Amino acid sequence: MKHFEYMQAESFADAAATLKENTDHRISVMAGGTDLLGALKEDILEDYPETVIGLKGIKEADYIEFSGDTVEIGAMTRLSAIASSDEIAARAPILAEAAYSVATPIIRNVATIGGNVCQDVRCWFYRYPHQIGERFDCMRKGGNECYAIRGDNRYHSIFGGMKTHATPCEVECPAATDIPAYMERMRAGDIHAAARIIMEANPIPMITSRVCAHTCQEKCNRNNTDESVAIHLVERRIGDYILEHAEEFYAPPTAETGKSAALVGSGPAGLAAAYYLRSAGHSVTVIDSQEEPGGMLTYAIPSYRLPKHYVKDLADAYRKMGVKFMMNTTIGKDISAEELEKRYDKVFLATGAWQRPVLGFDGEEFTEFGLQFLKEVKQWVGKKERQNVLVVGGGNVAMDVAVTAKRLGAKSVTLACLEGKLEMPASAEEVARAVEEGVTVMNGFGVSRLLYDGEKINGMELVTCVSVFDQNGRFNPTYDHDSKTVVEADSVLVAAGQKADLSFIEEKYSIALNRGLIKVDEGTQKTSRSGVFAGGDATTGPATVIKAVRTGRLAAEAINREFGIETPKRFSKPGFITYDTEGAQNGTAVRERELPAAERSLEKEDSFTIGGEECLTEAKRCMNCGCYSVNASDISPALIALDAEIVTTKRTIGADAFFTTKLEARDMLDRDELVVSIRFSVPSGFKMGYKKFRVRNAIDFAIVSLAYLYKVEAGKITDAKLVLGGVAPTPIRAKEAESAMIGQAPSAELAGKAAESAIEGAAVMKDNAYKVQIVRALVKQMVAAMR
Amino acid sequence: MIKKDCIVLSINGRKFKFSVGTGFGDVSPSETLTHTLRRRLGYTGSKESCDAGACGCCAVIADGEAIASCMALTVEMDGKSITTIEGLEDPIEGLDPIQQAFIDEYSFQCGYCTPGIIMVAKALFMSNPHPTANEISEALSGNYCRCISQYTVLRALNKLAGNENAELATFTRASDEVEDPIPVRQELYLSPYANGHVCAHSLD
Ligand SMILES: Cc1cc2nc3c(=O)[nH]c(=O)nc-3n(C[C@@H](O)[C@@H](O)[C@H](O)COP(=O)(O)OP(=O)(O)OC[C@H]3O[C@@H](n4cnc5c(N)ncnc54)[C@H](O)[C@@H]3O)c2cc1C
Ligand code: SF4
Ligand code: SF4
Ligand code: FES
Ligand code: FES
Numbered sequence: 001m002k003h004f005e006y007m008q009a010e011s012f013a014d015a016a017a018t019l020k021e022n023t024d025h026r027i028s029v030m031a032g033g034t035d036l037l038g039a040l041k042e043d044i045l046e047d048y049p050e051t052v053i054g055l056k057g058i059k060e061a062d063y064i065e066f067s068g069d070t071v072e073i074g075a076m077t078r079l080s081a082i083a084s085s086d087e088i089a090a091r092a093p094i095l096a097e098a099a100y101s102v103a104t105p106i107i108r109n110v111a112t113i114g115g116n117v118c119q120d121v122r123c124w125f126y127r128y129p130h131q132i133g134e135r136f137d138c139m140r141k142g143g144n145e146c147y148a149i150r151g152d153n154r155y156h157s158i159f160g161g162m163k164t165h166a167t168p169c170e171v172e173c174p175a176a177t178d179i180p181a182y183m184e185r186m187r188a189g190d191i192h193a194a195a196r197i198i199m200e201a202n203p204i205p206m207i208t209s210r211v212c213a214h215t216c217q218e219k220c221n222r223n224n225t226d227e228s229v230a231i232h233l234v235e236r237r238i239g240d241y242i243l244e245h246a247e248e249f250y251a252p253p254t255a256e257t258g259k260s261a262a263l264v265g266s267g268p269a270g271l272a273a274a275y276y277l278r279s280a281g282h283s284v285t286v287i288d289s290q291e292e293p294g295g296m297l298t299y300a301i302p303s304y305r306l307p308k309h310y311v312k313d314l315a316d317a318y319r320k321m322g323v324k325f326m327m328n329t330t331i332g333k334d335i336s337a338e339e340l341e342k343r344y345d346k347v348f349l350a351t352g353a354w355q356r357p358v359l360g361f362d363g364e365e366f367t368e369f370g371l372q373f374l375k376e377v378k379q380w381v382g383k384k385e386r387q388n389v390l391v392v393g394g395g396n397v398a399m400d401v402a403v404t405a406k407r408l409g410a411k412s413v414t415l416a417c418l419e420g421k422l423e424m425p426a427s428a429e430e431v432a433r434a435v436e437e438g439v440t441v442m443n444g445f446g447v448s449r450l451l452y453d454g455e456k457i458n459g460m461e462l463v464t465c466v467s468v469f470d471q472n473g474r475f476n477p478t479y480d481h482d483s484k485t486v487v488e489a490d491s492v493l494v495a496a497g498q499k500a501d502l503s504f505i506e507e508k509y510s511i512a513l514n515r516g517l518i519k520v521d522e523g524t525q526k527t528s529r530s531g532v533f534a535g536g537d538a539t540t541g542p543a544t545v546i547k548a549v550r551t552g553r554l555a556a557e558a559i560n561r562e563f564g565i566e567t568p569k570r571f572s573k574p575g576f577i578t579y580d581t582e583g584a585q586n587g588t589a590v591r592e593r594e595l596p597a598a599e600r601s602l603e604k605e606d607s608f609t610i611g612g613e614e615c616l617t618e619a620k621r622c623m624n625c626g627c628y629s630v631n632a633s634d635i636s637p638a639l640i641a642l643d644a645e646i647v648t649t650k651r652t653i654g655a656d657a658f659f660t661t662k663l664e665a666r667d668m669l670d671r672d673e674l675v676v677s678i679r680f681s682v683p684s685g686f687k688m689g690y691k692k693f694r695v696r697n698a699i700d701f702a703i704v705s706l707a708y709l710y711k712v713e714a715g716k717i718t719d720a721k722l723v724l725g726g727v728a729p730t731p732i733r734a735k736e737a738e739s740a741m742i743g744q745a746p747s748a749e750l751a752g753k754a755a756e757s758a759i760e761g762a763a764v765m766k767d768n769a770y771k772v773q774i775v776r777a778l779v780k781q782m783v784a785a786m787r
Numbered sequence: 788m789i790k791k792d793c794i795v796l797s798i799n800g801r802k803f804k805f806s807v808g809t810g811f812g813d814v815s816p817s818e819t820l821t822h823t824l825r826r827r828l829g830y831t832g833s834k835e836s837c838d839a840g841a842c843g844c845c846a847v848i849a850d851g852e853a854i855a856s857c858m859a860l861t862v863e864m865d866g867k868s869i870t871t872i873e874g875l876e877d878p879i880e881g882l883d884p885i886q887q888a889f890i891d892e893y894s895f896q897c898g899y900c901t902p903g904i905i906m907v908a909k910a911l912f913m914s915n916p917h918p919t920a921n922e923i924s925e926a927l928s929g930n931y932c933r934c935i936s937q938y939t940v941l942r943a944l945n946k947l948a949g950n951e952n953a954e955l956a957t958f959t960r961a962s963d964e965v966e967d968p969i970p971v972r973q974e975l976y977l978s979p980y981a982n983g984h985v986c987a988h989s990l991d
Contacts, residue, residue: 003809006816006862008789018788034840034858040817041838052816056863057789080852104929106855106907107840698928699841 001041004028005051012061012075012674015053016649019672026050029674031076031115034107039120042129046142055114061676064088069681072647075114075674079635083108091682094707097690098638101705104698114675116635117646117659118666122701123148123156123629140627140663144168145221149584149623154767155703158759158775159728160576161628162663168219168625169231174547175208177201179216179231179622181571186234186619187580195242197571198235199249202549203275204268204314206239207297210306210605212546213396213427221625226587229622233590237615243310246317253281253322259563262287262344264331264504267295268545269350269536271314272552273559274323280560284323285344289330293318295352296537297545299375302400304407304606332504346531346559349518350552353537355499363450366457367392370401370495380408381602386491390460391415391439392447393495397542399430401495402439407602414487416442417496418465418477433606436597442487446479450492459488498542517541525555533559576728578763583620585766590618627663628765630726636665637707637725638690640733644680648673660730686711686719687786691778693726702726704774708782710741717741717786722758722779727771734758737779751783791816794865798828799874807862820856820864821845824871832872832902843930846903847871853910855929872902875909884947885909892943896934904930908944918948 009015009029019027028049030036036052039045055061061076064085071092073082082088083100102108102116120126121140125147128136137143142165148156169179178197185194198205209232220228242249259282263270266288278284292298294311315325331337331351340347356369370393373380389410391402394417406413415434417424420443424431435441445462452458464483470476500517512519512528518539520526525533535551537543557567594607610618631637639646639655646658650673658668669675688709694700705725711718720741722734736757744750755776762772791807794814805814805823814823821838824830824847833856836844840858847856848870875883885908888894895901904927911918911926918926923944932940945952 001817001819003815003817006791006807006860008791008863010789014788032858033860033863034855037819037858037860038839053788054860054863103840104843105926106843106846106853106929107858109852109854110858 001037002043002048004040004049006054007051008054008057011058012055012649012676015055015058016672016674018053022051023671027053029053029055031055031112032078032110033115034103034111035115035119038127042127042131044127044130044136044141055112055674061114066091069684070679071682072677072679073113074677076112077114078109079103079111079113079116080105080108082113092642092680092688094638094641094688094690094709095635098634098692098705098707101690101692101702102634113635113678116633117639117678118669118675119633120666121627121629121664122632123627125151126629138627139164139625140629144219144625145224146623146625146628148628148765149579149625150225150766152767153628153765154770155630155701156765156768157576157628157630157728158762158764158768158771159732160578160763161624161626162576162729163626164663168221169216169229172219173201173216174544174550175201175553176550177216177235178570179229180577180624180626181573182238183229183234183619183622184573184577184579184624186238186615187583187622189616191238191241193571195238195245195249198238199242200568200570201553202546203272203553204239204549205235206243206310207268207306207314208546208549209233209236209239210310211297211301213430213544215427221623222587222621227589230589230592230618233592233610234615234618236609237612240609243313243317246313247320250275250317250321252320253279255281256283257281257563257565259283259346260285260344261346261348261559262340263348263350264288264337264340265295265350265352265536265538266290266293266315266325266327267350267352267536267548268297269352269548269552269555270295270348271318272549273348273350273533273535273556274318274552275321276553276556277559278318278321278323280556280563280565282345282563285326286318286323287326287329287331287335287340289328289333291327293325293327300371300397300400302374302377302404303603304403304600305400307603307605330504332506336506337504337509341529341531346533346562348525348552348555348559349527349532349534349538350536350548351501351504351538353498353542354501356494357497357499359447359494359496361447361449363452363457364494366450366452366455367492367494370397370493371498373401373493374404377404377408377602383408386410387412388489388491389413390487390489390492391495392460392492393417393497394419394443395425395495395542396427396430397498398495399426399434401493402434403437404602405491405493406434406437406439407600410491412440413438414440414442414489416445416447416460416462416487418444418446418468420444420468423468437600442485445485446477448484451486457490457492459486460492461486498537500538500541502538520551523554524558525551526558531562575761576763577624577626579622579624580620581763581765583617584623586617586621589621590614627729629729631659631728631730632701632726633659633665633731634690634692634702634705634725637705637723637731639678639680640731641688641707641709641721641723642680642683644678646675647677647679648675652679656733660732663729683709685713689782691782693774693778704771704778706775706778706782707731710782710786712746712786715745717744717746722782724758724775727775734779736760741783746783746786748784751780754783755779791862791865794862796861796864796866797868798824798830799870803828805861814861816860816862818861820847820849820859820861820869823861824856824869830871830873833906834899834902836899841929841931842900842903843907843927844900844903846906846930848906848910848913851910851913853907853926870906870909872905875905883909885912885944888943888947889940892939892946894939894943895936900930900932900934900936904932904940912947916948918944920945920948920950920952923948923950 061074063074079099089096139146182194182197214232217228293315389405448461448463518534533555536548636659644655692705707723710720740757834844845857
């Protein structure tokens with residue numbers, strides 16, 4: 001064991017005070033040490049303690065007291081004392097049996113009841129010693145993946161898992177969409193609930209699923225072994241469903257608040273903010289200088305990726321919701337920003353990044369701005385003006401420009417960018433599409449000068465780019481000026497960066513900027529002006545649709561808070577999380593169906609929404625990453641059955657809440673909070689016991705355990721309480737089985753019925769179906785013994 | 788809060804004083820009792836086998852109770868009286884009766900688990916001179932023997948306790964009568980542990 005300092009506490013208050021005072025110090029408390037020392041030896045804790053506080057010196061916490069019907073047991077009482085107490089055996093045999101079932105006599109002689117209920121998980125992946133090979137950071141240890149989902153899980157949960165922290169896919173999503181939660185709803189056949197979950201984070205999934213680079217998929221845990229879940233394809237189907245049921249999903253608010261907000265810019269940021277603000281009941285006006293709402297969605301992203309009718313239908317749905325669109329209105333020209341602030345309670349600026357940056361090469365004025373080209377693409381249709389096109393830039397806009405130019409009929413399209421193949425900011429799929437359609441990609445080149453003759457363009461001289469980023473990862477390209485290449489072209493489209501459009505900011509309107517972008521507080525999107533918020537590309541520079549959605553939602557939430565409206569609580573399903581054991585074994589993702597290259601055009605969407613069957617198959621591939629271990633303690637199920645109370649240095653918590661709210665009972669405690677004692681009143685007239693199934697008579701943890709309490713009066717079961725251990729992340733009440741029994745006379749038939757009720761809702765994993773049978777057997781045995 | 792700079796332990800009747808810390812010769816607070824006994828003091832009778840509290844090979848008696856010394860910090864043993872297998876033999880009377888019974892019944896094979904078993908048995912006999920067969924099995928349930936010396940161990944101890952039929956002393960088995968069992972990983976094992984075909988704990 002690695003070294004730590006040791007201090008002996010004189011009382012719980014003493015230990016708690018030390019924990020409170022030394023927040024910057026890693027401290028573990030130790031009672032008997034039978035659990036903690038194991039974890040320290042294997043070095044599996046996220047934080048190895050600098051100091052261990054020993055509680056063994058607190059002798060006054062080692063007691064079993066009876067006063068009337070109340071039993072109180074000090075936290076430092078050893079399990080051997082509880083197991084051998086005649087009085088506990090007589091008045092609460094369930095607890096004596098549970099204590100006796102723990103480990104072995106030599107462990108029980110030191111193991112305490114307080115330590116037992118606070119013990120760490122026993123999953124063998126979690127407990128895998130760090131000294132052997134690599135550190136195994138599973139989900140519960142702060143890592144990303146639960147190894148039990150696809151590893152050997154014979155001792156794991158048969159009732160599902162519990163979320164530990166946000167999954168990597170969810171963390172990667174800029175809008176923080178709860179991907180596993182909607183996948184679970186899809187598996188349950190409830191697309192409506194799935195849609196609601198997405199809309200809590202992102203109100204325009206029919207659009208993001210089509211245009212987002214979906215980096216969430218890059219972070220999906222399935223990548224470690226096979227293919228990521230095709231998240232965007234599932235999202236797209238749900239997005240389409242939302243649009244088909246627009247009246248329902250974009251319903252007007254039930255009540256008006258009388259507050260107003262002006263949103264400048266109708267791109268994704270403005271649309272996201274508009275949805276959340278309107279839903280809260282405010283009067284929302286979206287102002288835009290263009291004719292149609294949507295910003296980049298309408299004017300920059302090509303129709304073959306995002307057909308415009310989606311944006312139109314969405315805008316119509318918004319109108320029905322009561323969102324007002326004030327189009328063809330330019331801030332700073334038609335109405336001043338100051339005037340807006342006067343007319344509306346809150347203002348949200350999301351004017352985007354539409355301006356052409358100056359790269360500063362000779363002849364730049366003769367080249368075209370790629371974004372402008374996309375915006376005006378309609379007027380080029382049918383005109384084969386560009387024969388040999390050179391596109392400068394390596395992002396998704398550059399890809400759109402290149403593919404669009406090609407589809408307009410250019411003979412050759414070459415794309416030159418600074419970055420190497422793997423560094424390109426464009427998503428791999430977009431690059432692949434461009435290459436498939438015949439675009440030549442030249443990696444590692446920067447612009448040197450345009451070759452021109454008056455206004456006639458002959459080509460471009462490119463210079464080799466040696467590195468794009470400096471040691472600190474900052475964009476700082478360096479070139480080899482001795483290595484130059486010429487590309488012949490009659491048209492050069494530059495799609496290398498965009499600047500925020502801040503033309504509306506007049507001299508007297510002062511708002512803090514940062515490198516040409518509106519400065520905002522991260523998290524609230526507040527600008528330096530009170531009541532004015534900003535988001536989207538105008539605050540970040542050219543980013544992504546989903547990032548803009550995020551800023552729009554955050555701004556709406558901040559505005560709502562200023563209006564005194566709290567963000568509604570996110571969806572959370574009661575119970576444990578589950579996945580589809582069989583479906584999750586499927587290593588191949590659904591493929592997006594696309595038009596063959598020859599049939600693709602500028603107008604028609606390239607790809608299709610997947611069908612319902614495919615969507616279900618894909619949703620089943622999501623493993624619902626969480627922790628699927630089981631509670632290890634034998635004492636906690638018994639305490640739940642007894643309706644005990646856990647007394648801490650700060651409060652008293654009911655056993656049910658203490659053991660079933662959080663994944664780990666310890667998480668219920670503050671850092672400086674300790675368990676002081678366990679208290680319960682002896683249930684009168686009840687028979688009770690603790691059954692533990694394990695393979696070896698001693699030492700083994702429960703494979704399944706059953707803590708039970710029942711009352712039989714005049715041949716009928718009048719009350720019953722069943723708590724199962726070892727089958728779920730926390731002990732669970734078998735409530736269905738309880739109600740099946742109450743009011744009935746014990747019989748073989750009832751035993752069978754109760755057994756079936758006890759396993760209702762079981763979601764077994766690959767290797768643990770046998771546990772279901774054991775649950776049945778224990779319940780049957782219990783009923784069979786009822787008198 | 789008490790920070791221990793110095794601890795005193797009585798081991799097999801002799802007093803040992805250690806300074807606690809990181810200096811040369813100091814007992815680190817993270818040192819286990821097994822380590823102190825075996826590597827510091829040369830009491831290699833108690834064995835370090837699983838180092839996880841699971842096998843009982845390291846068992847010693849602390850203030851009259853058997854404990855797994857691998858799951859005890861030496862600093863926490865301050866003021867306690869520890870007995871190891873080395874302390875059992877009486878200088879005048881000779882071997883402890885338990886030791887003698889083990890020799891008489893040949894209750895070991897490789898002998899690795901034996902010191903732990905004897906110490907646990909000793910603690911039992913100290914508090915209960917005539918334990919029943921069940922009490923003996925129960926007390927020893929945390930001691931594992933790879934060589935299957937259990938039969939002879941139980942015979943020796945039951946004889947010593949004066950139990951009838953000591954010759955026949957057997958084990959109790961896990962109560963795992965299950966109807967319609969589903970084998971675990973049918974293709975591999977019949978039970979989570981069993982590696983052969985039918986075994987005592989098989990679910991079939
Ligand atoms: C071989 C072996 C077999 C086992 N088999 C079983 C079994 O079958 N069933 C079972 O239930 N357990 C089993 N255990 C786990 C066993 O360690 C616990 O049952 C034991 O009760 C823990 O008590 P402790 O006092 O030794 O805890 P410690 O190891 O001292 O503490 C455990 C955790 O609780 C915290 N803690 C301790 N006391 C308090 C307090 N008062 N307030 C707040 N936090 C506290 C500690 O910081 C630590 O994180 C087994 C352990 C071993 C080594
Ligand atoms: S079940 Fe929990 S503890 Fe085990 S590997 Fe999965 S996340 Fe980790
Ligand atoms: S399997 Fe599901 S929950 Fe896990 S990372 Fe992938 S999409 Fe997210
Ligand atoms: S070494 Fe201590 S119990 Fe195995
Ligand atoms: S005699 Fe060899 S381990 Fe017991």
